[in-house]
Structures are given as structure tokens and as C-alpha cells.
Amino acid sequence: MTEEKLMSKKKPAYPVSPKLHQYLEDYNRNIEIPIFYDDLLRFSGSVVVYDQHDQDTLWIRVYYSEFERVEIDLSLKRVYSILHSDGSDDIIQYLNVDTIDYCTFGNSKPFRIKVRNILNDNFTYFYVKKTDASRIYGLELEHMLSPYNLNFLVYKDTLIEEHISGIPGDVFIKDMLPHCSEPEKAQIAKEFVKFNERCMIRLLGDMRSYNYVIVPTHDFDHVVYRIRAIDFDQQCYEGKFKVYRPQFFKENNIMVALVRDKLQHSSVDQYKIEERSMVAKRIKSSGKRIKKLMRCMRTDKISSRENIRQLKMEIFAYTQDVAFKKSRNMGNVLSAALDFVLRNYENVNVKRLLQQ
Template sequence: MSDEKLMSKKKPSYKVGEKFFEYLSEYNRTTHIPISYDDLLRFSGSVAVLDKNDEDTLWVRVYYNEFEREEIDRELKQVYSIFHSDGNEDIISFLNIDAIDYCTFGNSKPFRVKVRNILNDNFTYFYIKKADASRIYGLELEHMLSPYNLNFLVFNDTLIEEHIAGIPGDVFIQDYLPACTETEKSQIAKEFVKFNERCMIRLLGDMRSYNYVVVPVHDFDHVVYRIRAIDFDQQCYESKFKVYRPQFFKENSTLVMMVQDKLLANSIEQYKKEERSVIAKRMKGADKRIKKLLKCMVKDKISPFENVKILRAELYEYTLDMKFKRCRTMGQLLRTALEFVKRNYEDVNMKRLLQG
């Protein structure tokens, strides 16, 4: 099935509701910032940003008139200070805004801000986007259910998001994977199986190769590769179950074939079980917070009901759990999916105890 038929043409942005905003405030995800997403749209010109091979990156570097640029630079430094040091303005004099880039590709149309410390030339990025409820749900779920913590802040209709470092999946597959050893390829195959399972369980869609990064971690005498999602726009939106399983995107076909080549069927099943077990443990560890998040999500509309009807039918077909048939929102579908995983984990542990 082609990606065009698998995915909707365009996902709308969903406003952050009152209850969800209260949740975000409770867990220190909200703040007051001096600049908004709309302020950055007032650029007066732009040029294409090219990569090292002079290929178009689909980002443009934007420019502002002289008077606006001075104000925007100052406010972006304040945002960086709020984001990374709780608003301590002592660091502002050591910061420089090297670039502001804008991407018209995809749903969120983000601004990417490059900030450099003038004392040592170290630099980092952060992103400014329109606050979309489904994306923010995705960020929160990633923070709680994946191995990785995420830093983001919401102010009115503006979202500030940290940069997730790593090699873009499409770049890694083309430029780095061929040079990996056979052992490293086996480890990457294992990681892709777990990543695929994690996305499926928490209904994170559209993990095509350019929507995740591969992170090489040097560990003693070898390199371990991790896969991290970087795009959360398609959290609980699409109708087709395949969208939530990275294995079905043609951009990931190289990794899928590598899984088939490097891993035995029983190993693949074991890695899936391991990931389900880890997610169930994370759910138990953050039980109160996840319940509060799902309570907001169950009542929120973050996808058309037509999508919910199609997805609930496919989830029932996959799990044979009747509870999916009673779901009327994407939040209910996700809650049911997580309860299904948690229940199976507890059943397995109970059998182990009885046998022991």
C-alpha cells in the first residue's frame, strides 16, 4: 500500500482544551514567554537552506527588518533562558541567535532557532511551533512511555520544543548503515523491532525514516544504536492501524529487510514481548500521571469520528478485545490499548508466580 493511500492528505491542528491546559500547568509544562509563533511569521525574506551536498533541506532561512530583528533576537534569548535555566537572564549577554529557519514541509511548519554561546562557540537548537493538542499528547506520552525524557513548554497557542539530537533516519540508512558491521546491523534490527512495537502500542503514527533519528551511543568497546521519534504530529489521528507501525512505510523497507535477514522469528517475538513489558512497567511507575493525561485525552476531539470507527475495528481485529468496539474517541482507543498491554503483562507475571 502506498503512503499516499495510507495517510490522510493533511491533519488539522487541534486547540489545547481547558482541562488539558490544567494538566500541563500541574506538571510544569506551561510558562509565559515574550514571543509567539505568529510573531515569527512576520519575516521579510528568506533563502533556501542547503545541506553539505547542496541538496534542498526543505528549510528556509528567514530574515526580518532591522528593527524587528533586534527585538526578536532579544526575545528568543529570553525564551532560551526560560527553557534551559528557569529564566536566569545572566546568561543572555553570552548568547547569539545565529539563525532562524522555517520549514513549510509537513503539518507543524516549525521555526528552528540556532543559539550559540559566544564564549565557547557551543550551539544548540530549539523549535517554536503552533500548539497542537494531539502533538502535545504525543510529546507527553513519549516522555512517560519511552526511554527518553522530553523538554517542552506551552504558552497560549505557541509550543516551545527542545531539539532531539541524532542522525535523521533517512540519512542514516543511506550514508551510515552500509558501513555498519554485521553485529551492529543485528543490534539495529533489534532496536527497530522494539521501536516499531513502541509506536504501535501508544498509537504514534507516521514514523517514516525522516521522522525519527538514529543515535549512536559509544559503550566501552562498541557502539549501540538507539532509535528516537522526533515528530509527534500523528499521535492518535489516522484511521488505519498500519500508520502506527513503522514497518509498513516504504521508507523503512531497508530496516524491515534487515530484520528479516538478521533475526529469527522467535527472537523478533521475544523483543516485542520485552518492549511490552518495559512499557507496562513505565505505566505502573507513572500511573497517576498517565491516568490524568488519559482522562483529558478521552474527552478531547483530536481526530474525526470516522477515523475512530475505522481504527477501532482494526484494533479489535488485531487484539479480539471487545473493549475496543465501545470506544468513541481516540483517547478511549489509546487507553484501551495501554490497558490491554498492562493486563497481559500482569497475567504473565501471575502465571510465573503460580508456576514458581
């Protein structure tokens, strides 16, 4: 299946509902910030940003008039303080906004802000984007259902996201994977199986290789690789079930081949069960928070009727769970998916206890 047929050409941005705004406020995500996305659009010039191989990165470095730059720099330093510290102005004197980059590729069209500590030259990034309900649901679900916590803020029509460190998947596959040892390749294959399963369960779509990163961690005498999503724009929008399974994107063909070459079917099944069990445990440990989020989602509109109808029937055909067939919106579909995973996990535990 070609990429054009798998994905819609353009996904609309959905507004944040009053219920979702209240949820964000309850969990300290909705915080007043001193700058809006539209303020950063007032740049007066730009240059193309190239990578180390002189390839166009699809980012442009933007510049502002001298008067506006002073105000924008100060506001961005305050945003950094709110995102990473206590929100006070005490650290602002030690910060410098090195670059402001703008990406014209994709739906979110983010600004990437590089902030440096002038005392030690340590730096970090954060992103400024337009709010989109799909993206906010995706970020919150990643925070609760993945192994990783996420830090982000929402204020009116502006979304602030922390940077997720790692090696872009497409870069890793092209430049680094060929040099990995055979045990490392087997471990990466295992992680891709788990990542694929996690995306499918929580309906995070469009995980092409440039929408996730590989995170290497040194552990004693070897390197452990993890896979993290970095783009949450396609949470519960598309109608095709394959969109939520990274294995079906041609950009991931090498990873799929790695799974086929390095893992037996029994191992793949084992890793899928492990990931479903971990997601079920996270659902249970998230308590009221995920229940409140799903209540928001079940009353929200984040996709089209056609996509909802197609997705619920495709997942029904995959699971034979009638709850999918009865779903009226994407919130219902995702609730049914999480309930399906949780129910199977609990049934297995009941059987295990009965056998003891």
C-alpha cells in the same frame, strides 16, 4: 499499499482544551513566554538552506528588519533561558541567536532556532511551533512511555520544543547503514523491532525514516544504536492501524529487510515482549500523571469519527479485545491499548509467581 492510501492528505490542528491546559500547568509545561509563533512569521526575506551535498533541505533561513530583529533575538534568548535554565536574564549576555530557519514542509511548519554560547561556541537548537493537541499528547506520551525524557513548553497558541539530537533515519539508512558491521546491523534490527512495537502500543503514527533519528552511543569497544521519534504530529489521528506500525512505510523497507535477514522469528517475538514489558513498567511508574493525561484525552477531540470507527475496529480484529470495539473516541482507544498491555504484563507476572 501506497503512501497516499496509507496516510490522509492533511491533518487538521486541534485546539488545546481547558482540561489539557490545566494538566500542562500542573506539570510545569504551561509557562508564559515572551514571543509567539506568529511573531516569527513577520520575516522580511529568506534564502534556501542547502545541505553539504547542495541538496535543498526544505528549510529557508529567514531575516527580519533591524528593528524587529533586536526584539526577536532578545525574546528568543529568554525562551532559551526558560527552556534550559532558570528563566533569569543572567545568561542572556552570553547567548547569540545565530540563525532562524523556517520549514514549509509538513503540518507543523516549525521555526528552528540556533542559539550559541559566545564564550565557548557550543550551540543548540529549539523549535517554535503552533500548538496542536495531538502533538502535545504525543510529546507527553513519549516523555512517559519511551526511554527518553522530553522538554517542551506551551503558552497559548505557541509550542516550544527542545531539539532531539541524532542522525535523521533516512540519512542513516542511505549513507551509514551500508558501512555498519554485521553485529551492528543485527543490533539496529533489534532496535527497529522495539521501536515499531512502541509506536504501535502508544499509537504514534507516520514514523517514516525522516521522522525519527538514529542515536549512536559508544559503549566500551562497540557502538550501541537507539531509535528516537522526533515528530509527534500524528498521535492518535489516522484510522488505519498500519499507520502506527513503522514497518508498513516504504521508507523503512530497508530496515524491515534488515530485521528479516538478521533476526529469527523467535528473537523478534522476544524483543516485542521485552518492549511491551518495558512500556507496562513505565505505565505503572508514571502513577497519577498518565491517568490524568488519559482523562484529558478521553474528553478531547483529536480525530474524526470515521478515523475513530476504522481504527477501533481494526485493532479489535487484531487483539479481539472488546474494549476497543466499545471505544467512543481516540482517548478511549489509546486507554484500551495501554490497559491491554498492562493487563497482559500483570497476568504473566501472576502466572510466574504461581509457578514458583
